[in-house]
Amino acid sequence: MSEEKHRKIIVPGEVIVKGDEYLPGEGTEKKGDEIVALKYGLAEESNKLIRIIPLSGGYQPRRGNVVIGKVELITFNGWVIDINGSENAFLPLTEVPRYVNKNELEDVMDINDAVVVKIWGINKRGIDLSIKSRGLGKIDEGIIIEVNPNKVPRVIGKEGSMINLIKEETGCNITVGQNGLIWIKGDKVEKELFAKKAIEFVTQKSFISGLTEEIKKWFEEEKK
Amino acid sequence: MTTKNTQKSEISGTTKSKKAAEAKDLVGFKRIDGRKVDEIRGPIKAKVGVVDNADGSAMYQQGKTIAIAAVYGPKKMHPQHQQDPERGTLRCNYNMISFSVTERIRPGTNRRSTEISKIMEWALGPVLMIDKYPNKVVDVHVNIIQADAGTRCAAINAAAMALAHAGIPMKNLVSSVAAGKMDKTIVVDLNKKEEDYEEGEGATDIPMTFTPDGKLTHLQLDGKINKKQLMEAIELGKKACKEIYEVQKKALKEIGEE
Numbered sequence: 001m002s003e004e005k006h007r008k009i010i011v012p013g014e015v016i017v018k019g020d021e022y023l024p025g026e027g028t029e030k031k032g033d034e035i036v037a038l039k040y041g042l043a044e045e046s047n048k049l050i051r052i053i054p055l056s057g058g059y060q061p062r063r064g065n066v067v068i069g070k071v072e073l074i075t076f077n078g079w080v081i082d083i084n085g086s087e088n089a090f091l092p093l094t095e096v097p098r099y100v101n102k103n104e105l106e107d108v109m110d111i112n113d114a115v116v117v118k119i120w121g122i123n124k125r126g127i128d129l130s131i132k133s134r135g136l137g138k139i140d141e142g143i144i145i146e147v148n149p150n151k152v153p154r155v156i157g158k159e160g161s162m163i164n165l166i167k168e169e170t171g172c173n174i175t176v177g178q179n180g181l182i183w184i185k186g187d188k189v190e191k192e193l194f195a196k197k198a199i200e201f202v203t204q205k206s207f208i209s210g211l212t213e214e215i216k217k218w219f220e221e222e223k224k
Numbered sequence: 225m226t227t228k229n230t231q232k233s234e235i236s237g238t239t240k241s242k243k244a245a246e247a248k249d250l251v252g253f254k255r256i257d258g259r260k261v262d263e264i265r266g267p268i269k270a271k272v273g274v275v276d277n278a279d280g281s282a283m284y285q286q287g288k289t290i291a292i293a294a295v296y297g298p299k300k301m302h303p304q305h306q307q308d309p310e311r312g313t314l315r316c317n318y319n320m321i322s323f324s325v326t327e328r329i330r331p332g333t334n335r336r337s338t339e340i341s342k343i344m345e346w347a348l349g350p351v352l353m354i355d356k357y358p359n360k361v362v363d364v365h366v367n368i369i370q371a372d373a374g375t376r377c378a379a380i381n382a383a384a385m386a387l388a389h390a391g392i393p394m395k396n397l398v399s400s401v402a403a404g405k406m407d408k409t410i411v412v413d414l415n416k417k418e419e420d421y422e423e424g425e426g427a428t429d430i431p432m433t434f435t436p437d438g439k440l441t442h443l444q445l446d447g448k449i450n451k452k453q454l455m456e457a458i459e460l461g462k463k464a465c466k467e468i469y470e471v472q473k474k475a476l477k478e479i480g481e482e
Contacts, residue, residue: 009477012351012388013396013436027393038353038395040388040476055479057391058279058297086298086360124358 007044009055010037016050025051059149059179061085061127065119066136068144068177069129070112074105081117081129084149084179089127091117097132114139116175116183135175142173142185143192147203149180154206155199161212162202169219170195194222255406256417264401264413264464265289265374270381270475272389280390282475284382286468287415288372293382295390298360306361312354316344316364318379324371340376347380347400347433347442353393362392373416374402377431380442385472389479398441399468400433403457405449410457412464430457434465 010016016028016035024030027039028050037043041052054060061067061083069089073080078092093100100108109115115138120130131137147155156163156176167174172186172195182199186192201218208214259265265287275281278294285291301307318340322331344364354362364386366379377400384398404414407424414429421427428447434440440458449457 011397011473011476012394014473038393039391041391054391056273056280056389060391086357087300 007042010043011040012037016043021048023049025049027052059084061119063119065178067179068116068181068183070114071109079109089129091129095131109138139183142183145182145196147180151203151206152178155202166198261411262460268471270471272385272475272479280386282382282385284378286378289374289378290370291366291368291378291382293366293386295364295386297362298357301359301361307359309358312357312360314345314349314362316341318366320368324368344380350441351395351398373414373419377402380433396435397472398433398435399465401461401464402429402431403461404429412460432461434462436469
C-alpha cells in the first residue's frame with residue numbers, strides 16, 4: 001500500500017488498524033487485536049509499528065533535542081532555563097568548559113540571556129541540559145523568532161533540505177530549536193529579516209506537499 | 225399547549241374530535257420549536273483551533289448555545305500546595321459571559337459556575353490519561369458566549385475537543401447532551417423555553433455525558449422522574465451523543481487537512 005494511505009488524521013479512541021501483526025507505538029494502545037489511538041494527530045505506519053505524529057499542542061521535551069531557551073534564574077551551581085516546555089530546565093555549572101568563579105556566574109550567562117542548549121536527560125526532578133557540543137552556547141547577536149513547535153519538522157525539511165535551502169539563499173546562519181524558537185544570524189539585518197520572512201512563508205504553507213519546490217519558486221520571485 | 229388544544233376540542237364538539245385528537249397527538253410529538261422528541265437542535269457547529277494563544281482550543285455551537293474552550297498545559301501546578309506528586313490534575317473553569325443571556329448577569333464566578341466547573345472535571349476526568357504528568361496541571365477554560373440552556377453540555381463537548389487538540393493523551397472523546405421530561409413526554413436536548421415548561425408535571429432536566437462506545441461518565445438529574453422513564457431518557461441521550469460525536473470527530477479531522 002502507498003505511504004499516503006497510511007497517513008490519516010486520527011482522533012483519540014479511534015481504531016487505527018485491526019490485526020494481530022501490528023505493534024502499538026507512541027500515542028497508541030493495543031486493545032484486543034485493534035490498535036487504538038490515545039492522542040490526536042497523524043497516524044503513521046512503518047514496519048508494522050503504528051505511531052502518532054502530533055499536529056498541535058505544546059512542546060514536549062525529548063532527550064537529545066537542541067532547543068533555544070532563556071535564562072530565568074541563577075543558582076549557586078548553575079542556571080535555570082525556560083525552554084518553552086511544561087517545566088524549567090537546569091544547566092549545571094560543570095557544563096561550562098572553563099573555570100568560573102562561583103560568585104560570577106552572571107558573567108557567563110545573565111538573566112534573560114538566550115542560549116542554545118541540548119537536552120541531556122529527563123528525570124523525575126526535571127530536565128538537565130548540556131552545552132558541551134558544537135553549535136551550543138550563549139547567543140550574542142542575531143534575531144530569535146518563534147514558530148509553532150509542531151511545524152519545526154517542516155522548517156527543517158527532509159534531512160535538513162528546507163533549512164539548508166534557506167541558509168543558502170539568504171546567506172544567514174540559522175539554528176532551529178525543537179521547541180519552536182529559531183535563531184537567525186547574518187551579517188546584515190536585511191538578510192536576517194529576509195530569512196525570517198522565508199521561514200514564516202514555510203510555516204504558513206506547511207500543509208502543501210512538495211514544499212521545497214514551492215519555496216524555491218518563492219525565492220526566485222522575491223529576488224527579482 | 226396541551227391543555228389549550230383539549231379545551232378547543234371540547235368547545236368545537238364531537239364532529240371535530242377526531243381532528244383534535246390528531247392535533248393532540250401532534251403536540252405530544254412535536255415540540256415548541258417543531259422538533260421531534262429525539263431531534264437535537266440545529267445548527268450544530270464545531271471548530272477546532274479558534275484561540276491562537278492556547279495549546280488547544282475549540283468552539284462548539286448547538287442551536288443558540290455557543291461555548292468556546294481553551295486548554296493550557298500540562299504546566300506546573302500553581303499554587304504549589306495543590307500539586308499532586310502521583311498524577312496530573314485537571315482544572316476546569318466554566319464562565320458565562322455577562323452578555324450571554326437576555327438579562328445581563330453579573331460577571332465572575334458564582335455558586336453555579338463553580339459547581340459546573342467541578343461537574344466538567346468529573347465528566348472529562350475518566351477519559352483523560354494525565355497520570356504521567358505528576359505535579360502538573362491541565363487548565364481548561366470554557367466561556368459561554370451565548371446561552372440557551374444546555375450550556376454545561378456544550379461546555380463539555382467543546383472541552384473534549386480542545387483537550388484532544390492540545391495533544392493531551394485521552395482514552396476517548398466524550399459527548400454530552402441533556403435529555404428531559406416535558407410533562408410526560410421524554411425529549412432530548414431541551415432549550416430554554418422547554419426547560420421552563422410548567423404545565424402538567426413540569427420539566428425535568430437530565431444532562432449526561434457518554435463516550436462513543438456507550439459508557440456513561442456523567443449524569444445529573446433535576447426534577448422528578450420514574451425509573452422506567454429515566455432509562456428511556458438515558459437511551460435517548462445515548463443516541464443523541466453518537467450524533468454529536470460525529471460532529472466533533474469531523475471538526476478535528478478537518479483542521480488537520482487545512
